[in-house]
Amino acid sequence: MASTAQEHQLDSLPYYDTPLPELQPVINSLIAVELRNLLPKTPSSNPTNLSHLSPPRPLPSPDAHPLLASELARVESKRPLKTGEGLDTTRYAMPFPSEDEQDSVEAWERAYRSSLAQLEHQRLRTMNGTLLQQFGANKWRVENFALENAIKRVEGEGEEVKGVVEDVNRRRKADQEKAGETLNRLEKRWTELVSGTLQLEIGCGVLEEELVGLRARHAELQQRLAASAQ
Numbered sequence: 001m002a003s004t005a006q007e008h009q010l011d012s013l014p015y016y017d018t019p020l021p022e023l024q025p026v027i028n029s030l031i032a033v034e035l036r037n038l039l040p041k042t043p044s045s046n047p048t049n050l051s052h053l054s055p056p057r058p059l060p061s062p063d064a065h066p067l068l069a070s071e072l073a074r075v076e077s078k079r080p081l082k083t084g085e086g087l088d089t090t091r092y093a094m095p096f097p098s099e100d101e102q103d104s105v106e107a108w109e110r111a112y113r114s115s116l117a118q119l120e121h122q123r124l125r126t127m128n129g130t131l132l133q134q135f136g137a138n139k140w141r142v143e144n145f146a147l148e149n150a151i152k153r154v155e156g157e158g159e160e161v162k163g164v165v166e167d168v169n170r171r172r173k174a175d176q177e178k179a180g181e182t183l184n185r186l187e188k189r190w191t192e193l194v195s196g197t198l199q200l201e202i203g204c205g206v207l208e209e210e211l212v213g214l215r216a217r218h219a220e221l222q223q224r225l226a227a228s229a230q
Contacts, residue, residue: 094118 074081095114101107 093114095111097104097107097111
């Protein structure tokens with residue numbers, strides 16, 4: 001574990017040791033800075049991963065169309081549909097002139113035009129059903145085949161990325177364990193050197209005390225010699 005306050009750098013070995021308590025605030029601040037760099041910029045002080053999305057479109061106002069407004073008002077009042085309101089279902093039926101209109105050319109022309117419309121509608125339905133029967137299954141098979149290939153490709157890419165991540169983590173773990181062994185060896189050597197230095201300091205202190213005693217003894221002997229010579 002090493003930290004340089006001047007350069008705001010932090011080297012952590014999560015596979016080898018745990019952060020020191022005094023470094024935890026520094027780690028949290030670095031994580032916060034990294035998150036602010038990753039998330040999109042927003043005017044808010046608390047960015048989120050959804051703030052960069054455009055706001056949803058507002059719903060259309062019921063007053064934008066008179067038919068919609070009148071229908072909503074009818075539903076809210078629970079008023080049933082009157083005759084002639086809502087969808088005209090007569091065009092989906094085969095009309096037949098009533099007894100009073102049996103001799104009316106216009107009534108028979110309306111019935112004829114409605115019959116033509118019904119026949120055209122049935123012809124289109126039959127054609128669409130035939131096309132769906134001929135090409136629909138193959139179209140679904142092609143779409144499913146393309147979708148399966150896309151899924152396999154994405155899964156393969158995911159497995160490749162997962163393998164790369166696992167390989168990086170294995171190499172990081174091996175490097176950190178190797179660095180941990182080096183740190184242990186250096187720490188042990190440092191402990192030995194510090195212990196040797198302490199022993200030397202203790203030995204030097206003992207020698208200094210002996211030297212002080214010897215100097216005092218030497219001075220005492222010199223004083224005795226000078227006294228005897230007189």
